[in-house]
Amino acid sequence: MSRRERINHLLKGYGIVSVLLIAYYFWVIGTGLAILCPIHLSTGLLCPGCGVTRMLVALSRGEFSYAFSCNPALLLLAPLFLADIIWWHYLYIRYGEKKSRFHTVAIWIMIVSLLVFGVARNII
Numbered sequence: 001m002s003r004r005e006r007i008n009h010l011l012k013g014y015g016i017v018s019v020l021l022i023a024y025y026f027w028v029i030g031t032g033l034a035i036l037c038p039i040h041l042s043t044g045l046l047c048p049g050c051g052v053t054r055m056l057v058a059l060s061r062g063e064f065s066y067a068f069s070c071n072p073a074l075l076l077l078a079p080l081f082l083a084d085i086i087w088w089h090y091l092y093i094r095y096g097e098k099k100s101r102f103h104t105v106a107i108w109i110m111i112v113s114l115l116v117f118g119v120a121r122n123i124i
Helices: 003-031 038-043 052-060 064-070 072-095 101-123
Strands: none
Touching: 003 052, 003 072, 052 064, 052 072, 064 072, 072 101
16 A cells, blocks of 8 residues: 555545544534443443543633543543554554554553553542
8 A cells, every 4th residue: 555545544534533523522512412431330430531521522612621620641641642643643654554662652551541540530
């Protein structure tokens, strides 16, 4: 696959994801209904992702302190996540590869951080 084909492949994927996210955003804003967390529904505990919809809506409104209160771990990990995505796309477009040491380390940092946060937010 050529670089141009890889770029087109990514752009199509991001186009689809963007349309879905925008539709979900307007659904949440218009109805106040969001996707319910199956972990919270079944156990009563907050998972590491609980609050992400409220966080993203707050960020879209510029309410950074409220966004932080909704899910501080994901908000703090966002720069690492974005850096990892940018690096992954660079490798994919340039070389057709998707793996790197940075990606592996970043993923493990995010996984461990979210697991620690998930436990801590239910204890504290």
